[in-house]
Amino acid sequence: MSSTENGAEASAREPEASPKVPGRLQPVTLREVAEAAGVSTATVSLVVNRKKDARIAAETRKRVTDAIRTLGYRPNAMAQTLVSGASRFIGLVADGVASTPFAGQIIHGAQDEAWKHGYALLIANTEGNSALEQDAIAMMLQYKVRGILYSRWFHRQADIPSPLRETDFVLVNCFSDEEGARAVVPDEIQGGRSATELLLAHGHRRIAFINAAIPGPATDGRLAGYRQALEDAGISFDPDLVMKACPDQEGGYLATAALLMRGAPAVFCYNDRMAMGLYDGLREQGLSIPGDIAVVGFDNQEAIAAHLRPPLSTVALPHYELGAAGVRMLLGIDPAPGGPAKIHCPAVERASVQVQANA
């Protein structure tokens, strides 16, 4: 098929004028651009579809692009995709957009990065429904996406859904042991180390850790980071200072008594929600933060961490950066290391820790 036929075809696909809706602006048509530029619609098509090998005089091309700009013509991206053979979509499968602020931040980062490179995101939210997930991936494949970011709001090992293998994909905030599966995840070990260092830097040496009771990379990684930080500070690890609780406010609250029995003046909580519950428990005991006990959380959760009383020191989960890094890896801009790429979790210091003499 010659390039002229390709071009003419895209123009033949111009949609019908929309049914007249009162007050609705009618889109500018290819024909109007052609008339304004004094050329054929086929010529406009060739310019719009950027056919490099089409022989069009520079002066003619300029007349067309000027008319496009002046009239505000919007080329049909569907037709362009077909003509060029390349889709400008990246799919993003997310599982917790409605229930957590985390998935939204992955979307935000992925979209910003995708747009930088001329791609739009096709987003599907599954809220953990695997039938919906299958449908979402099938839909993305039908739209011939450039590739798919498969993300989980909660860092964990993922089973790769089989249809994902029909396109390029990158796992975001999840990973697989499968050979060659590219992934970006938060650096949980570094995050756990940074959280512990926030307390060490203020002179604490007896630091408790309320970890999550559920196993997983966050639970394991944050504990490893806590141990590393203690070791680097020359403090020997005391397993009695590590407790387990449900990773929410209720879990943190219920851990209060166990924490107080250990007499540690500083505590690192697995997440901010747990720290929020612990705040309530400590206050009920008449204890003050950080005067009696310094507290550090994890997540830097929107609407919680900065707004507790006192504001909570924490370590931020880099969801925005996970989304952006996923896109860069998908497009081959960032290389994929042997295993998952680990994204830095920055410490955020607030009033819940303070300088005090060594305990």
Add this chain to the structure above:
Amino acid sequence: MSSTENGAEASAREPEASPKVPGRLQPVTLREVAEAAGVSTATVSLVVNRKKDARIAAETRKRVTDAIRTLGYRPNAMAQTLVSGASRFIGLVADGVASTPFAGQIIHGAQDEAWKHGYALLIANTEGNSALEQDAIAMMLQYKVRGILYSRWFHRQADIPSPLRETDFVLVNCFSDEEGARAVVPDEIQGGRSATELLLAHGHRRIAFINAAIPGPATDGRLAGYRQALEDAGISFDPDLVMKACPDQEGGYLATAALLMRGAPAVFCYNDRMAMGLYDGLREQGLSIPGDIAVVGFDNQEAIAAHLRPPLSTVALPHYELGAAGVRMLLGIDPAPGGPAKIHCPAVERASVQVQANA
């Protein structure tokens, strides 16, 4: 152009086999379906593109659909869109996906409803950046969306961006005075009434209201609802019981002293974040909730309302339903009333209110 040419054209647009990536499944091609069914690729195209006027024997059609199912062939949705002239996309412009849980719930509701009717969502998150918003709408128009839901995470009057007028649109969680602009918004007046009734039902008659200091439909509507509920209960409105504060934890905390000066044993807070800050303020004064003061919030905010100590009675903002109702209105399934359609805000009763004798 005859329907046969249309069909053949979609098949000619089959993408090249993807570059061989190790472990990558190769998509099934139209040619493979044709071979399996023992028909031409043009015939497969006609079946895939559901050409009603194409003369294909029922038996042949069945051979093709069986082969499609058996092989797992995925038709190119871009080609189908062009051939049918109708896009299966609905655009959703959102402004707070990364910073609030509210936009995510609008997305969730809109997606569920869109999928029910065979549409996929093309979502753009602008985080309030208007240049990005212009680009997002332009992108959606280029993809020939069926229409656009223009949503705001915070209920307010919206300026309709001019390119929106090039397609069908519905304003979601925002509205415009413009003639004919369709919109779905929360029923703030009913919500304010329900919040107040939660306290009235437990015998309170002297009920304070800490409203937001910022003007807008939520501030005005919730106040109107509060007044209606009092009036219905035969309680005269006392303007001295209405205070104003910033709609966040800090605002609620700082309103504590003003609330206590008024001596009201029950308070309705403009939102849950404000109630969370007020909890801190009341506890610092040694007061208990609901024993000394009953508290009701608004929003039913994820990760906050249900997890305060005691859990907070509140009124839910119906973001999921706003998204779903927006899609139904866009597709003409729900009629558009004269003004914005108002969505019910359900009351959620928890332990922060309790039965007590009339104050």
